[in-house]
Amino acid sequence: MTVFHSRASACLRLLTRIGVWVSAVGGLVLPWTIMLAVDHVVHHIPLHRASQSFRLHLFAPGYNLFLVGILTAVPFAVLALVILFHLGMAPAQVPLIGRRRAMGLTCAAFGMLAVAGWTHVDVLIHPDAQGALAYFFLPIVLLFLLPVGYGIGRLAARVLLPHRTT
Secondary structure, three states: OOHHHHHHHHHHHHHHHHHHHHHHHHHHHHHHHHHHHHHHHOOOOOHHHHHHHHHHHOOOOOOOHHHHHHHHHHHHHHHHHHHHHHHOOOOOOOHHHHHHHHHHHHHHHHHHHHHHHHHHHHHHHOOOOOOOHHHHHHHHHHHHHHHHHHHHHHHHHHHHOOOOOO
């Protein structure tokens, strides 16, 4: 094994670890962070009062803030498992495969993040009785978006990262 392959393998292992933890923890914290941000920016509530209200309503009946966090975290936990098993098992001898897989998973992660963020912001800014149904359909949409975003990322990687024969 050459120095290049061991360096690429170490970088790929580090990228896999970072991706797993950011996806798992970020998926859980994302809706709660957006809730605090919308309270502070849109409704002009000071951060300390918004965080106190959030802590009081986290498990309160009728608010279901914990359930919203769990429902959003499930697709990101699946993404973390895909990162762990798909990117973590990339062969170190062919660094192009690892790069293409990483670009596909990055595209899927950013697509999921954009849809989840937009859904949460839209439901919080425009509260409605049926708006809460978006939280129940969000995991299904995000799980559908995972392979679609991965495919788009792999196609982009095939175009942007051509195979080098040298």
